[in-house]
Amino acid sequence: MSGLPFVPVKITFETSSFPFILKAMISAETIARFPSSPGIYIMKGADSTVLYVGKARDLKKRVRSYFATSGDSRYHIRFLMARVTDIEVIVTDTEKEALILENTLIKKYRPKYNFNLRDDKTYFSLRMDMTEDFPRLTIIRKVTRDGARYFGPYSSASAARAVLKQLYKLFPLRHYPMESCRKRKRPCLFFQLRQCSAPCHGLISREDYTALAEGAGLFLKGKTREIVRIFKERMAAAAATEKYEEAARFRDLIRSITVTVEKQKMVTQGGDSDIIGFYREGERLYLALLFIRGGNLMGSRNYSFRWEMDDSEGIASFLNEYYNQDVFIPAEILLPLPIAEPAPLEELISEKRGKKVCITVPCRGVRLELVKLAGKNAETSAMEKKKALESCESVLKELQERLHLPELPRRIECYDISNIQGRVPVGSKVAFLDGKADKAHYRRYRIKGVSQSDDFAMMREVLSRRFRQEADRDDYPDLIVVDGGIGQLNVLTRVLEELHVEGVAAAGLAKSRVEREMGAAEISRSDERIFLPGRKNPVVLRQNSAPLLLLARIRDEAHRFAITYHKKLRGRELLTSRLEGVPGVGTKRRKELLRHFGSLKKLETATLEELQKVEGITRTVAEAVWEHFHPKGNQE
Template sequence: MISSEKIARIPTAPGVYQMKGENGTILYVGKARNLRQRVRSYFGSSRDSRYQVRFLVEQVSDIECIVTDTEKEALILENTLIKQHRPKYNINLRDDKTYFSLRLDLTEKFPRLTVVRKIQKDGASYFGPYASATAARAVMKQLQRIFPLRHYPLDACKKRKRPCLFYQIGQCSGPCHGLISEEAYLALAEGVALFLSGRDRDLVKKYRQKMLEASTAEKFEEAGRYRDILKAIETTLEPQKMVTAGEDIDVVGIHRDATRLTLALLFIRGGTLTGSRSFSFNWQLDDAEAIASFLGEYYGQEVFIPASLLLPLPIPENIGLPELLAEKKGKKVDVSVPRRGLKLELVELAGKNAENAAVEHWQKQDSSANVLQELKERLHLAKLPVRIECYDISTFQGKQSVGSRVTFIDGKPFKPGYRRYRIKNDGQTDDFAMLSEVLSRRAERAAEDPLPDLLIVDGGLGQLGILTHVLTELNILDIDTAALAKSRVFAAAGDIEVSRSAERVFRPGRKNPIVLRQNSKPLLLLARIRDEAHRFAVTYHKLIRNKATLTSGLEEIPGVGHRLSTRLLQEFGSLAKVKAATVDELATILGVSLKLAQTISKHLAQGRNPQRH
């Protein structure tokens, strides 16, 4: 517990506080307008009495404060420290790679739409976000039917002798072959920007005017094109429902369930509801603080910042966030908690979305728990296999041999638990010895990397025997083990049809395998884990083999060894660039003399360059 004397010495300025455990590990990072007042709310005589807050406070042995000049600086520092230390009790979004946007740069010649992951400050316009690349491409495909922008890079299009197929079906205006003027094409691109911005009335008005101008000038083909675009726009917009008066708004909804907090974001673009996202966290502290922490994390990424942000409840120190958002957007961002009217209804709708997302989360958790319980019963395991690890070996004639480990928690992949092993005794063809090496290396690190509830190897009784032997030698006897053997194919000579055996699970102490019901959820889970371990091993093996193929080819050059060949590839980036390098460029590499550079250049020029496998 932090003493009252220590709290009294904390400054009253804005800044960031870090709660630390006994071993110095940072448990929680928070920001405050008044550091002393905020810390006292946790540890003082009038401290927060809620169980979840007391649970965190009881683990804190020290607290460190960093003073800043403004609340905005405190918010920035808080985000930096969270990303650096990843505290246990903070919201951590990591790098959310599921956001996609549509990019359109009206300053380039004949602009085109592209799907991108990140928003950059490059002068282009970005529209979204979309929940997946599939959703973004579906929107882009629909737009290209209305506005025939080019689909491919301009240089690639110009190399064609005739316009592409998209031009033939009316989904490209053929700018690469001079079939549309730059002015007319720019009008199409501006129409896309207006459409995606939700400025539908402006868009329709603009194209009606252009249709009238073209018709008056007796450019009937052009007028017909604008007429068709107008029809397509009106058809597309007809089912859309306007939510607000052409505004860009993000709406936050919240749902609390025990110690779990679910947040939902509704995206309103141009007055129309375009999508939503949900986020679920184990959160021990105040709901308002959760929202503040989430918003700092979320908008700290490269995401679209709307003109207005609607919240379900006030957040602490609600000054730094609007300032930070305004700085990133380049204009004022309104952050408010609506009390009545349409905007309050939107917040309530976001809350319902958060509640639905929470229900789906628990349903999935229940389903996963049922599968693990059934797996425990069918395989006669000592405990529920919450954490499962699976191992596989990948090799080619005993060379570039590697092992893989994948980890699943609650039936889902846990990527931080994935590991790759380079077999030290490379060149051997004994799969059992390689598996033994990998398992031994894994077991030796059990103190810092906790062992799973269930450990699986790909194979049969032989592989299970190796696994059992390694664990026995290391005196690790309290975890369940199993081997999963693939189904076997049976076919007599001349038979047209073939039959397959069921997949089999071997367990220690049993001569006969356990056969799980075909397509049952426990079997599908085991097969998924086994296949993921195989994929992970093969991917690493191919990477190692390709590198070895390149370096071994360069090593054929007199005077070039393994280290130098690796250095050449690292410095130039690829074999093709090594081949294209001049003698002087080669001679700049450490370990390459002018004479050796001439030898390398001559060898590669004569065609004795290594071949990619």
Template sequence: MTLLDQNIDLKRFPTTPGVYLMFGDQDVILYVGKAKNLRARLRSYFSAAGDGRGQIPFLMNKVRRIETIVTDTEKEALILENTLIKKHRPRYNINLRDDKTYLSLRLDLREEFPLLQTVRKVRRDGALYFGPYASGSAVRETLKEIYRIFPLRHYPVETCRRRGRPCLFYQIGQCSAPCHGRISREDYRQLVQGVIALLAGRETEVVGVLRERMATAANELRYEEAARLRDQIRAIEATVERQKVVGEGGGDQDVIGLHREGGEIEIALLFIREGKLIGRRSYLQPWCLEDDELLSSFLREYYARDVVIPGQVLVPLALSDAATLEEWLSERRGRKVQIITPQRGDKLHLVDLAARNAAESFRERGSRRTARREVLADIQERLHLQRLPQRMECFDISNVQGSHSVGSMAVLMEGEPAPAAYRRFRIRTVEGADDYASLREVLLRRLRRGLEEDELPDFILIDGGRGQLGVLTAVLEELGLEGRIDAAGIAKSRVVANMQGKMVERSEERLFVPGRKNPVLLRGGSPTLFLLERLRDEAHRFAIGYHRKLRSRATIRSALENVPGIGPERRKALLSHFGSVRKLRQAGLEDIAAMPGLPRSVAEDLYQYLKDSDGD
């Protein structure tokens, strides 16, 4: 019996702002929404026309009950809705599956000699942030140009001061070596101000100042310094010439474009910084929400992350809750944010550009989707699978001489990595280097949970040969899943000698499937083999990363066991505070002493211990 079959008294719902939660079977939250008037919003779900969204009939057939949470204001409802969506990840809410954040550059002016850091999280910590940058290569290119023009330091001051001489970057002119007194604090601050102006897009201002300094140096016969300033000016002008200017007047803006086709909607997000287009990002949403609500949901979901929030967000249509969103965004940014629906001029042209990008992204995504489905169909045919492997999972085990054994699970959805679905497992029941037993533990934990949550893969790939595949098939039989989940093992290529024993050859990757004696060989370089290798490599990379993290924690524990005053709790606190042994070793005495709860005398003993053991 569905909720629509019941007699629902809509009058019992309040008319105040708040959040409503729709529950399905087993009290699973299916949808979370906010409303200025809860009763009026819920009434639209029960009207004959519905609320116009394509997924609502599917949703309402599964809803068993509705709960509401009243708030004082619409903004409080917005914040609560974000919190509940992030916590429960309801199936029918908008879901930005690609949760990777772009890189930004961080500059903290409170430091004696500020340095540029690449970060993924933008925090309200008093530092300056610039970006976002579309890729690591874009950041590296930006930093390369900056260090050539303004040679800021690259490493922590204390680390460099422990060296007997300035680092290699100083030798090639990309560091001013403040750690060894090669530049005064005042001159270094001038470099920092130049970096800020350059990253903020004020190139004309920077060039003007540098030209004045070049002329002064030339008049005072300091020709070497004048030549260096001339080279800086040329580098800036060459950098600016490569950038595409898309708007007049500068300013930081995020521009949203929409493209709807075939029951799906593509959202393109353009990053405009000081009038320059520096990056693009796109998201595909399968549900046909009303454009107003979908766009509002997208803005809430995207800007709830640790991202740079610009002064203006340009949108293609007016939003009913624009004022609430502006207030919320302004609080998150710490300065005023405007949500603008342009009607004419340059801003409208930017929104049109974003819409064209959304259409192009949808077209490209469709081509990629067709190609991926062809590869998935080939995998199904070549490995004799029962169904199309739309969700593929791969498992790997990692340990070093039996210590810190871990397992990993990588996931491909429709042929694309789904990092949010990756999982890692710390082996609990196996002692020593027993990969088979460790694999069995990981598989049982994953599949039992999958049965409880009704989320199972179509196909499991095991990194290994017949032995590992045997473990997988035994687990599937034990859980009664052999008819629901296909399985295969992928064994790395082997190096073999030819018949004469002189020439060494490398065999192809071998794929083992249950019930077949000989392995399946796929053509080297084929898209099918590449996809399976990619899945295997992702699982291996994820396992190695987790294993290194555990080893790092163990290393810091063992490294600090001989330091007086450092017990288990303080070792744990140090790891949590500094993040790694490497960062702890690079920290200065004042950095260590500043850690909450650590006495000064213990900090001094720890600093001296790390300094003495640095060369061990």
């Protein structure tokens, strides 16, 4: 232990009996006093910033491995330890408690050297509650233990809707809530398309509908053989009792199911599994997650994050954070390599699922091949991200050269104004980082200081507020683009000069204009032009070139963001104006009516009973609102 570095640390032990703090230099004697019990350790930097949170079955052994010269010799571990000035240790009774505490502290501190799943999007699943009289499938984000059946996961809502679209052709379940369907005088269009059995109008018995719902559930689980067997039995029973139309319906269902799944390949002998594969490139760890449902490969999801610790520790941290979300948990999780202390993690995930979950590392057979397949997916994802980054770098370099920018424009901001003759004016800011939308830095501005239709003054207010309210220099972009020509660009440069904003390039992107010469048979458009400060003539990039398309995409996104906000505020203004003069309806009640009904059209068609259900609306006020939209002179 002679090579052990001496780092001043604070070691905090918390036990059920008493807490105590020991300040010492890390040495062999100090480490010898560490507890050989489960718990978590928090590594901090000089400014008390939490750098890393880890768990261990044996805290003494784990912490010693970081400081021993024969231990972690990897560069990133040594770099981390060079920054550590403080260590806090919290002792727990069990390893499972250490896992829970580790996950809680990671979410609280978001340490630089820990795995962070913040950029992940929640999966979509299909939910069906079999306790309902006529169950239906709905797309949901959150999987809860409410007794309903959940199917998936699906990477997007569009993927889930595509599954539903195909499913309704096989199993005509209802699409909408029963209450809304029963208000109709006749079945909806889906019944005419034979994609709904119309239970709302009594066109199918509860028993037959339940059979369809059970079949849909088995289909989503991948148990198609069992569906075919059940439906063949029902077809034979119907034929035996001379119910030939019902038998024909089951025959058509069997045929459709067979055609749909004949190309689907079963990869395992039934069961649900999640397969983890990984690929390491430098300080980045790429993970691929394959979903096996009912023995069939249903989908995948890729992750990429900066991880400077051990690969197995990264996989364990991923499992702890991923399955702590509201996601579907299968009966089996297959890993590419062993993780330290898998038993407490297995116990924790099993508790969340409500059933036993096995975490295993396969050594041979089909499961090993699936893990290798997941690894190939992770590697492919890494290569694709690398190529995309290289492509983005080349586009940004070309843009830098053509616009003579001092820095590579990694962060680009664009501003736009939206109003109708000065009414409800708004501004928008969108941000792009490395060619991708950075929606966390999008901003919307309600313009307050301009009372007339003056786009230049409105742009000036938006830009001034941006750089006065968000004065953090680290958050400044490399390039600002305004939607417009020389006029808007002059406003931008003047604001930057007045507020002493340095190191930020400016440009104005003017849309193409329609050009038509007298007597010409065709209409032509001018090129999109880029105006730069101090330059009279615009820069014209090659049309459909990658740099111009990038700028146009950013400009169009700013326009879309501004228009969306403008329409929202305009709708509120319209509602306010239509409700002015109604006795008893003030600002608070107008807002509540808008929130409840969502639009003026729905409010106008609302019944007196529906108006009374709005919070804060009495019967007298409801009658006044209803009479306002239904004057006696217009009633038949």
